[in-house]
Amino acid sequence: MTAEDPRRLLRSLPKVDDLLKREDVTSALVALPRGLVVDSLRQAISERRERVLAGDVAPFTEDDIASEALAIAQRRNARSLRRVVNATGIVVHTNLGRSILAPAAIDAVAEVAGSYSTLEYDVPSGERGSRHVHVESLICELTGAEAAMAVNNNASAVLMALAALAQGREVIVSRGQLVEIGGSFRIPDIMAASGATMVEVGTTNKTHLRDYEQAVTERTALLLKVHSSNYRMVGFTQEVPLEDLVALGAERGIPVYEDQGSGVLVDLAALGLPYEPTMSEAIKAGADLVSGSGDKLLGGPQAGILAGKAEIIERLKTHPLARVVRLDKMTLAALEVTLALYRDPEKVFEQVPTLRMLTMTKEEVGRRAEGLAAAISERCPGSFRVEVVPETSRAGGGALPMADIPTCVVALTPVEGSVVELEQRLRMGSPPVVGRIKDDRLLLDPRTLTVEDEQVVVEALAALVSA
Numbered sequence: 001m002t003a004e005d006p007r008r009l010l011r012s013l014p015k016v017d018d019l020l021k022r023e024d025v026t027s028a029l030v031a032l033p034r035g036l037v038v039d040s041l042r043q044a045i046s047e048r049r050e051r052v053l054a055g056d057v058a059p060f061t062e063d064d065i066a067s068e069a070l071a072i073a074q075r076r077n078a079r080s081l082r083r084v085v086n087a088t089g090i091v092v093h094t095n096l097g098r099s100i101l102a103p104a105a106i107d108a109v110a111e112v113a114g115s116y117s118t119l120e121y122d123v124p125s126g127e128r129g130s131r132h133v134h135v136e137s138l139i140c141e142l143t144g145a146e147a148a149m150a151v152n153n154n155a156s157a158v159l160m161a162l163a164a165l166a167q168g169r170e171v172i173v174s175r176g177q178l179v180e181i182g183g184s185f186r187i188p189d190i191m192a193a194s195g196a197t198m199v200e201v202g203t204t205n206k207t208h209l210r211d212y213e214q215a216v217t218e219r220t221a222l223l224l225k226v227h228s229s230n231y232r233m234v235g236f237t238q239e240v241p242l243e244d245l246v247a248l249g250a251e252r253g254i255p256v257y258e259d260q261g262s263g264v265l266v267d268l269a270a271l272g273l274p275y276e277p278t279m280s281e282a283i284k285a286g287a288d289l290v291s292g293s294g295d296k297l298l299g300g301p302q303a304g305i306l307a308g309k310a311e312i313i314e315r316l317k318t319h320p321l322a323r324v325v326r327l328d329k330m331t332l333a334a335l336e337v338t339l340a341l342y343r344d345p346e347k348v349f350e351q352v353p354t355l356r357m358l359t360m361t362k363e364e365v366g367r368r369a370e371g372l373a374a375a376i377s378e379r380c381p382g383s384f385r386v387e388v389v390p391e392t393s394r395a396g397g398g399a400l401p402m403a404d405i406p407t408c409v410v411a412l413t414p415v416e417g418s419v420v421e422l423e424q425r426l427r428m429g430s431p432p433v434v435g436r437i438k439d440d441r442l443l444l445d446p447r448t449l450t451v452e453d454e455q456v457v458v459e460a461l462a463a464l465v466s467a
């Protein structure tokens, strides 16, 4: 095709009003808001004008502009926060929303979202109630603590605890525990934001009880222990056990707070995962306060769980920040139901998806992988080399960093085109399917796929192949 005269091209740009009379545009108005469509028509016309002015003199038609505009409108109208199929095998995948909820928790969220609720209403008296009651006694029951509360996330739990218990005073913490958790949670920064002064003791690899003892002054408000979460030190290392900190705290009259990070309520080692301290162990050891996340290994909604001595929890509940970091009713509903599932420590591994996924055996995942591979081969004959290979899954969420969880994945090699392109096209689908590339193959780990997700993956691949 010969190059066109730019001035003639600019003159031939359609008008918004003319585009609005087109059949394809009017029928799009059934599903798309008019203002959005008009905006997108303007945008498509102006983008084309810019291209011509920048020297792109390829010919175009009104049809081209209209379909560009409708594509823009569709993109802008698509929901931003939406479902993704997680085929990465990373169970607590922070970027993909960490934990998915148990069905009973989802039902409870829907119920309180669509109805008025007992959020702050005491039914027997007909009077104002407290939003703390919905989870407090459950947390106490599951941890053995005297009192408890739940807040927006564990980061806010740490911030509020430091502010309420140590503002303007000193908090002693081991240098080996000054961790950074994904995103922007860093112990020294949270400490500064809380108004407490951090007193670092020990060295990176070794901290002794005497380091804490020597740092205690009349300004000391708290002894803090922080879970190293996303890293492990090996070799010549030493940490002070919680019991020893508790003994020191009791002797000097200083409360002890353990930030456990993950919020573990059951013995994970019993199902073959690495040992993780539980909240009830911290309470039993005598900690005045312990906190953990709701959506890491606990497998519930985003939340921060605080359990401890009644007097300490009372100070937290009455601190101004408690109102700032309080939970909304949907989260409270999900948290209450998730916690209640922990009353049966055996069934909980079946019912809470995060625990279920983490404890699926390699053989069980292998059977799922074989089924998925067979379905892909059947729906997309000749399009991929389909293999089932051993791999490792990860806990994610900054938890269990040393746990290589043996798994089986489906490994796809496209017969035509590149694996990079395959990964991208699956990711750009609806819903996006997120896998990972290794050794020029696309790996799909059934550990993090629901049965319904597997269907979605097969259909997405079939659609790609037929396109």
Ligand SMILES: *Cc1c(COP(=O)(O)O)cnc(C)c1O
Pocket: 153, 154, 155, 156, 158, 181, 185, 226, 227, 228, 229, 230, 259, 260, 261, 262, 292, 293, 294, 295, 303, 304, 398
């Ligand atoms: C993850 C983590 C936090 C932050 O918890 P969120 O629930 O993500 O806010 C705080 N402390 C430790 C030790 C953690 O592992």
